Amino acid sequence: MGALEESLENVRKTDSPENVNRFPEKFNVSPPDNEPPVRLEDQLPKGLIVLMAVCTGLIVANIYYCQPLIVLISKGFGVPESKAGQVAFFTQAGYALGLLFFVPLGDKMERKSQIVWMTAGAVVCLSFAALSPNLLCLEIASLLIGATSVIPQLILPLAAYLASPARTGKVIGTIMSGLLVGILLSRTLSGLIGAWLGWRGMFWVAAGLSFILLLTMRKAFPRSVPAFSGSYASLMRSLGTLVREQPVLREAASINALGFATFGMFWTTMVLHLAGPPFHFKSDLIGLFGLAAAAGALAAPLVGGAADKRNPRIAIGYGLGLLFVSFIIFYICDTSVVGLVVGIVLLDLAMQGIHVSNQSRVYALLPGARNRLNTVYMTVSFTGTSLGSFIGLSVWEWAGWKGVCVTGMVLASLAFVVFSVTSRKMKPSLTNY
Numbered sequence: 353m354g355a356l357e358e359s360l361e362n363v364r365k366t367d368s369p370e371n372v373n374r375f376p377e378k379f380n381v382s383p384p385d386n387e388p389p390v391r392l393e394d395q396l397p398k399g400l401i402v403l404m405a406v407c408t409g410l411i412v413a414n415i416y417y418c419q420p421l422i423v424l425i426s427k428g429f430g431v432p433e434s435k436a437g438q439v440a441f442f443t444q445a446g447y448a449l450g451l452l453f454f455v456p457l458g459d460k461m462e463r464k465s466q467i468v469w470m471t472a473g474a475v476v477c478l479s480f481a482a483l484s485p486n487l488l489c490l491e492i493a494s495l496l497i498g499a500t501s502v503i504p505q506l507i508l509p510l511a512a513y514l515a516s517p518a519r520t521g522k523v524i525g526t527i528m529s530g531l532l533v534g535i536l537l538s539r540t541l542s543g544l545i546g547a548w549l550g551w552r553g554m555f556w557v558a559a560g561l562s563f564i565l566l567l568t569m570r571k572a573f574p575r576s577v578p579a580f581s582g583s584y585a586s587l588m589r590s591l592g593t594l595v596r597e598q599p600v601l602r603e604a605a606s607i608n609a610l611g612f613a614t615f616g617m618f619w620t621t622m623v624l625h626l627a628g629p630p631f632h633f634k635s636d637l638i639g640l641f642g643l644a645a646a647a648g649a650l651a652a653p654l655v656g657g658a659a660d661k662r663n664p665r666i667a668i669g670y671g672l673g674l675l676f677v678s679f680i681i682f683y684i685c686d687t688s689v690v691g692l693v694v695g696i697v698l699l700d701l702a703m704q705g706i707h708v709s710n711q712s713r714v715y716a717l718l719p720g721a722r723n724r725l726n727t728v729y730m731t732v733s734f735t736g737t738s739l740g741s742f743i744g745l746s747v748w749e750w751a752g753w754k755g756v757c758v759t760g761m762v763l764a765s766l767a768f769v770v771f772s773v774t775s776r777k778m779k780p781s782l783t784n785y
Contacts, residue, residue: 396511396514396515396516396523400572400573400574401511401523401526401527402526403568403572404507404510404511404527404530404573405526405527405529405530405531406530407503407507407530407565407568407569408503408504408508408527408530408531408534409530409531409532409533409534409535409537410534410561410562410565411471411474411501411503411504411534411562411565412501412503412504412531412534412535412538413534413535413537413538413541413558414474414478414497414501414538414558414562415443415444415446415447415497415498415501416443416535416538416539416542416619417538417539417541417542417554417555417558418439418440418443418494418542418551419440419539419542419619419620419623420539420542420543420546420623420635420638420639421542421543421546421551421554421635422436422437422439422440422620422623422624423436423623423627423634423635424546424550424551424635425439425487425490425551428550428551429486429490431487433624433627434624434745434748434749435487436487437620437623437624437741439487439490439491439494440494440616440620440741441620441738441741441742441745442491442492442494442495442498443494443495443497443498444498444616444734444737444738444741445495445498445738446494446495446496446497446498446499447498447499447501447502447734447737447738448498448731448734448735448737448738449495449498449499450498450499450500450501450502451502451505451726451727451730451731451734452727452731453499454466454470454499454502455502455505455506455723455724455726455727455730455731456587456588456591456723456724456727457584457587457723458506458509458510458722458723459578459579459580459587459721459722459723459724460578460580460581460582460584460587461578462575462576462577462578463506463509463510463513463575463576463723464510464569464570464573464574464575464576466506467503467506467507467510467569467573468566468569468570470500470502470503470506471500471503471562471565471566471569472566473496473500474497474500474501474503474562475559475562475563475566476500477493477496477497477499477500478493478497478555478556478558478559478562479555479556479559480493480496481493481494481497481555482552482553482555482556482559483552504531505726505727505730506723507527508524508527508528508711508726509715509722509723509726510573510576511523511524511527512524512715512719512722513576513719513722514574514576520712520715520716521664521708521712524708524711524712524715525708525712528704528707528708528711532700532703532704536642536643536645536700537642537643538642539619539638539639539641539642540639540640540641540642540643541554541639542554542635542639543634543635543636543637543638543639543640543642544635544636544639545557546636546639547634547635547636548636579720579721580720580721587724590721590724591724591727591728594718594721594725594728595728598717598718598725599774600713600714600717601714601717601725601728601729603770603771603774604710604711604713604714604729605710605728605729605732605733606732606767606770607668607672607706607710607767607770607771608706608707608710608729608732608733608736609732609733609735609736610736610763610764610766610767610770611671611672611675611703611706611707611733611736611763611764611767612703612707612733612734612736612737612740613736613737613739613740613743613763614675614679614699614740614760614763615699615703615737615740616736616737616738616739616740616741616744617741617743617744617747617756617759617760617763618679618682618699618744618756618760620740620741620744620745621744621745621747621748621753621756622638622641622692623638624748625686625753625756626638626641630687631689641692641693641696644693644696644697645696645697645699645700664709664710664712664713665709665713665771665775667705667706667708667709668705668706668709668710668771669768669771670705671701671702671703671704671705671706671709672702672706672764672767672768673702673768674698674699674702674705675699675702675703675706675764675767676761676764676765676768677698678695678696678698678699678702678760679695679699679758679760679761679764680757680761681694681695681698682695682753682756682757682760683754683757683758683761686753686754686757706767707733710729711726711729714726714729740763743759744756744759747759
């Protein structure tokens, strides 16, 4: 752990509380001082924050319901489990596409209207999945489910827009708790409903939940004022400018992509590991492992609050260390339920520290371009998740669970290399953000 401590010490020495708002004119946004006075604390009461967290968790669950159902889908269509597992890859790939093409519109469109229409699209796509006559149709439906379930990445910038700057990190952390609990408990819910009603039943339940959320958000969410007045083409071109001009964005997205790759790889292959020897668990028991991971999600508000007060890179460094340790535990305790549960809790705590801290840093860069910053950050991150799922399935066929664990250690190590290199290269005024 010597390298970790050395890198964290470098962060402390170069810590600076200054925000980074460089080149605002290149993004068609006004500098923060010229923004409309709408980010008042009383515009985001606790009840609305909780509602946003609940909606975020239930909607993001749409892209994870398929994972515990892989074995059931395999049997239903008479295909190998590794082929049925591609449904998870297509869902993550669709989410990345939705992040790239739909989320930037939140800077140009009124966010509440976009959230409502995107949720309606998710209802249609989930219904299509439930009716799929073959695996190809289910894969297409899964791609569309992913693309239309990016609503959490519209809710988060809306919350940051409404929150006072002094508590943005805490608000993001609270909503991220909902998102991450949704990700993790979605597997528990999916496993139980899959065992009871089959995999099609799970998609029908998801469509019904999304429809209820549509009505709730339409009534309760406040409206926002778009910050971008240009065309969609110029909106998309500005993404490239953000990448070129914001080194913090590049670093945060790269670290997060590698972390998300380990996350996607683990949860996709864990289903296959638990369904085979020596466990032979069914979907309902496999889904219960999501309960262990949900415990770690409760740490998100604490991480977000710390990001408001201290250097968020410190939490990122420790998170990367925990990420590596979790895969060591998975490797050693491959036949132990207790060992796997401990590893899952550490894995989720690691991702909390990495993701929430990185997202707080990114949102602090250019308030008027939060949706586009989030687009770059989350598109790269979920590209990592989808590639992690793909890599995990490939490694599983070649080297089994042990190979997956070693690959996880390699990816975690690469993320720490990026963290260490960028901590030395960044100028002091950029380090904190």
